[in-house]
Amino acid sequence: MSDKMLKFVNIGQQTPPKRKASNRKDDFNEIYNEFIQEKAGEQASRCSQCGVPFCQIHCPLSNNIPDWLKLTAEGRLKEAYDLAQSTNNMPEVCGRICPQDRLCEGNCVIEQSGHGTVTIGSVEKYITDTAWKEGWVKPIKVRTEKTQSVGIIGAGPAGLAAGEQLRKLGYQITIYDRYDRSGGLLIYGIPNFKLEKFVVERRTKLLNDCGIKFVQNFEVGKDATLDQLRDKHDAILVATGVYKAREVDLPGKDLANIFSAMEFLTASNKKGLGDKVELFDNGTLNAEGKDIVVIGGGDTAMDCVRTSIRQNAKSVKCLYRRDKENMPGSAREVGNAEEEGVEFIWLSSPKEFIGKNKVESLAVDRIKLGEPDDSGRRKPEIQENSEFNVNVDLVIKALGFDPENLPKLFNSNDLQVTKWGTLKVDFNTMESNLPGVFAAGDIVRGASLVVWAIRDGRDVAESIRRFLEQKELKTSKVA
Ligand SMILES: Cc1cc2nc3c(=O)[nH]c(=O)nc-3n(C[C@H](O)[C@H](O)[C@H](O)COP(=O)(O)OP(=O)(O)OC[C@H]3O[C@@H](n4cnc5c(N)ncnc54)[C@H](O)[C@@H]3O)c2cc1C
Numbered sequence: 001m002s003d004k005m006l007k008f009v010n011i012g013q014q015t016p017p018k019r020k021a022s023n024r025k026d027d028f029n030e031i032y033n034e035f036i037q038e039k040a041g042e043q044a045s046r047c048s049q050c051g052v053p054f055c056q057i058h059c060p061l062s063n064n065i066p067d068w069l070k071l072t073a074e075g076r077l078k079e080a081y082d083l084a085q086s087t088n089n090m091p092e093v094c095g096r097i098c099p100q101d102r103l104c105e106g107n108c109v110i111e112q113s114g115h116g117t118v119t120i121g122s123v124e125k126y127i128t129d130t131a132w133k134e135g136w137v138k139p140i141k142v143r144t145e146k147t148q149s150v151g152i153i154g155a156g157p158a159g160l161a162a163g164e165q166l167r168k169l170g171y172q173i174t175i176y177d178r179y180d181r182s183g184g185l186l187i188y189g190i191p192n193f194k195l196e197k198f199v200v201e202r203r204t205k206l207l208n209d210c211g212i213k214f215v216q217n218f219e220v221g222k223d224a225t226l227d228q229l230r231d232k233h234d235a236i237l238v239a240t241g242v243y244k245a246r247e248v249d250l251p252g253k254d255l256a257n258i259f260s261a262m263e264f265l266t267a268s269n270k271k272g273l274g275d276k277v278e279l280f281d282n283g284t285l286n287a288e289g290k291d292i293v294v295i296g297g298g299d300t301a302m303d304c305v306r307t308s309i310r311q312n313a314k315s316v317k318c319l320y321r322r323d324k325e326n327m328p329g330s331a332r333e334v335g336n337a338e339e340e341g342v343e344f345i346w347l348s349s350p351k352e353f354i355g356k357n358k359v360e361s362l363a364v365d366r367i368k369l370g371e372p373d374d375s376g377r378r379k380p381e382i383q384e385n386s387e388f389n390v391n392v393d394l395v396i397k398a399l400g401f402d403p404e405n406l407p408k409l410f411n412s413n414d415l416q417v418t419k420w421g422t423l424k425v426d427f428n429t430m431e432s433n434l435p436g437v438f439a440a441g442d443i444v445r446g447a448s449l450v451v452w453a454i455r456d457g458r459d460v461a462e463s464i465r466r467f468l469e470q471k472e473l474k475t476s477k478v479a
């Protein structure tokens, strides 16, 4: 192994080596990939074939991990890929961005015995990247075309996975999306350094090549009502995700240079895709040379702080009202951010945005953790007279997302939602209260994970198939 590769001893955790913020845009990915290739077979061969596949049980897609690891260890990569893709519509995406420490790898028997997990995600990524390189990934060939059609609202992972599963069965699929590109949060939410955009684009192109029709810049609610789409298609899938950013309702909240996480990340991703982005180009949404404060402690906040570092911010601070142990974000991501130079101000809560026209500083209260609340988590309480100030040029609010008001947005008051605003479905069929209208992904679960969106997409496709077969049967009886 070369010296430079020896640096990556923690490769299984996909954690970058300690490095200064200033030289992070380097040949890291290249070295990393090279190293992963060298190590994939070695890692795969570490699987003990333990007999009780806890990794598989804890993978939301029940991927047959032990078998594809074995095939990889034996150098039978094509077979490993065939197996990996049989349960997952985007193995190369999951291999890159699943929080494996909480899912498959966190439950690896070797990890439990203290010997370090088999790096399942990295192997999954390697197998699938190899498959793309070798030309093994091909568009679906539909054997028998069916006349029935399904309209899918939302081209995120849930909609794409469902679309692919239904297209395999020969149904006519149209996917509508209000964005100008497909992929949902894969394209405009998750930053490029975690998930390279060409990975998303080649997947959606593949789906296009197999006959799925994409209608971009089409907002259901504005360009058509839900009922109009129901008239047009035999079944509808709502896979619109959750996009209503939680607000910080504080004095000074309307000052300039205070943005939501999605505004900041979308601008950065669009720029990375080569688009002209006025607010980025004129410096407003560009962190370069600025003091940045990100409010929030989840994975979205981690994406914002790490993106700011990559844009060469002068300083990046993350304010979170609880302590490190109680952060909702993945410990791995927090560790990455710390290594890259992000300063975390734990147990702190913003009190007021201060400035003339634009935000210049932030008044912050110190927090202490009180008694556990109903959820069992210790309640953050403001410490009296603890206020301090933080200089800031750009504030990014990353406090999570709620569903938009879909019945209102879709002009469909009959559509039932839960008290959280997510779509109400029968969990056996994922059908809403409107016959033939199904739902999947974050709009049902609330903000979740890509791997769960794919799982939902696959499950709902099966329900839609049953629904369409019944519908066809009824129609043929009437005829
Ligand atoms: C910043 C960020 C980082 C994340 N990082 C990770 C990660 O590292 N790993 C992980 O597993 N998960 C991550 N997630 C979560 C993950 O991205 C989501 O759980 C997943 O994308 C949900 O998939 P979905 O298909 O339900 O919705 P989405 O991906 O949100 O897609 C919904 C699509 O519906 C479209 N749409 C919405 N309303 C309409 C309408 N009215 N008309 C037409 N189209 C509409 C949207 O434009 C969008 O394209 C992250 C989320 C965020 C915000």
Ligand code: SF4
Binding pocket: 058, 059, 060, 061, 063, 065, 088, 094, 095, 098, 100, 103, 104, 105, 120, 121, 124, 451
């Ligand atoms: S899909 Fe995610 S959880 Fe499942 S094996 Fe791959 S990385 Fe692990």
